[in-house]
Amino acid sequence: MTEDLVLGRQVCFALYAASRALTDVYRPILDEHGLTYPQYLVLLVLWEHDDDALTVSALGAALRLDSGTLSPLLKRLEAAGLVVRTRSAADERRVEVGLTGRGRALRERMGDVPRRVGSATGLTEAELVFLHGILTRVTETIHRHKEQ
Amino acid sequence: MTEDLVLGRQVCFALYAASRALTDVYRPILDEHGLTYPQYLVLLVLWEHDDDALTVSALGAALRLDSGTLSPLLKRLEAAGLVVRTRSAADERRVEVGLTGRGRALRERMGDVPRRVGSATGLTEAELVFLHGILTRVTETIHRHKEQ
């Protein structure tokens, strides 16, 4: 019983530590392109949707981040010339975030990033699949829990 | 090949998202005691070492945090009356962080926190063990990698 509790908190700490360790791996690699990890995540979402501009809310839903985090982040990406933000004509409340030429071009230049990061984890493909499954389930369980 | 890369980044995002989701679970529970998650982690380390005061560096080694993060955090814990910071007499460079009576007493009052959080993850004990193993290995692989 007590052991469960100790283990439970160790898993939480392990998650927290692993997450920070992984961004440590990303940092020097992304720094070559002047990006932070959350900025890179935003670009990944935009690259996936190719030429469709996304609203700030849509980006937030994909990354589970709110406008308080995204607004200043997107402003920095715009200042870097990677994205453009335009008020939607149809709905003046919305802001559409689209890639610039530079933002699209960056995709090719960063093609090797996942491989470089993946090799640093030292995990097999099977372990990555398993890890992904558990983590996604945890995240979803928590968010389902929260909405009730 | 391409699929590996996509999966690789999904695992990274899954880790990032799961870590934030879990602190979302902690937040309201810890808020009852006026604590943040990193502050709670510091107290866990101090509780484990019971009556031995720890230096800021020792805390940092346990949590993989540097003085830039810990110094202001410890100041807030001291302001809350949970810890005391005293310059070491033997080595004036060191600062020893010890628990106050209130800090020790909090341990009993927070005994149910791990159970409450653990149940929110929806994982079995076996999955928690597995997850812990993988995550710890990832973190250690990365840090070993870095020191070379």
Place this chain on the structure above:
DNA sequence: GCCCGATGAGTTGTGCACAACTTGATTGCG
């Protein structure tokens, strides 16, 4: 057409994380 609740983005304030730097204490080597 008008209002009222809801919605989307942005702002403000707090607290991590981390890099780069400062300051003061200590250690070890010649």
Place this chain on the structure above:
DNA sequence: CGCAATCAAGTTGTGCACAACTCATCGGGC
């Protein structure tokens, strides 16, 4: 001994995260 290199903690500056809030816009019901 003397002093240079090292070390521990703290400070400063940047960029997330997130809560709480503002503000403008939109949509539905009357």
